[in-house]
Amino acid sequence: MISIDLTKTFSAVDSQFDIEAPIAVQADWLPYPYCEVSEGKFCGSYCYTDPDVEVVGDISFLVRGYCDRCGQPVGKRFVIKFNQIFVSEDDGESYMFKGKQLVLDDALREQVILAMPNSFLCSNYCKGLCPVCGCNLNKERCDCDK
Ligand SMILES: [Zn+2]
Ligand SMILES: [Zn+2]
Numbered sequence: 001m002i003s004i005d006l007t008k009t010f011s012a013v014d015s016q017f018d019i020e021a022p023i024a025v026q027a028d029w030l031p032y033p034y035c036e037v038s039e040g041k042f043c044g045s046y047c048y049t050d051p052d053v054e055v056v057g058d059i060s061f062l063v064r065g066y067c068d069r070c071g072q073p074v075g076k077r078f079v080i081k082f083n084q085i086f087v088s089e090d091d092g093e094s095y096m097f098k099g100k101q102l103v104l105d106d107a108l109r110e111q112v113i114l115a116m117p118n119s120f121l122c123s124n125y126c127k128g129l130c131p132v133c134g135c136n137l138n139k140e141r142c143d144c145d146k
Contacts, residue, residue: 002042002104004055006097009048016045023105025061029113032120035065042108044082053086053097059108068119069128070136080115082108 002021009017025040044057059080067074084107087094095107127137132144 002108004046004053004097004102004104006048006053006100006102009046009053010100013048013050016047018045019043019055019057021104023059023061023108025059025112026109029109030063030116030120031118032063032065032068035063035120038062038064039077042082042104046102051088053102054084055086055102055104055107056083058082059112063120065120067122067126069121069126070138071129072122072136072138074120074122076120078116080112082111084111 002019002023004019009015020041020043023040023042025037027035027037030037038061040059040061042057042059044055046053046055059082060077062075062077064073064075066072084095086097086102086107088097090096097103122138129135130137130142130144133142135142
């Protein structure tokens with residue numbers, strides 16, 4: 001859990017405080033059938049703007065899986081922008097902080113889920129496999145009629 005203690009922030013309105021914390025990004029947040037996630041980290045800052053708290057930063061993590069087109073193993077680092085207002089009183093749609101504690105986990109997870117591309121590719125230019133002979137068209141050429 002990433003929890004921010006807001007005590008010092010409340011006495012320093014509009015001042016920015018840095019935050020860096022590990023985040024356990026889960027493989028089942030991602031739309032890829034086989035992948036492993038590691039090195040999850042949130043790095044950013046938070047600021048009390050009275051009455052809200054604004055948190056901005058980058059969520060970064062490493063995904064290992066297989067390219068959707070050519071099937072080759074791929075390791076890719078993702079960096080996702082995070083920018084969220086947290087309110088002190090429930091308005092039914094915003095994220096909240098309670099008292100002097102702000103828990104980031106739900107907001108971070110939602111941002112990761114929203115931001116991930118649907119396909120996991122070794123490269124945007126991946127040519128995939130030949131549908132006839134199955135050769136990897138990134139590495140080989142074949143004479144099949146396609
Ligand atoms: Zn590929
Ligand atoms: Zn072929």
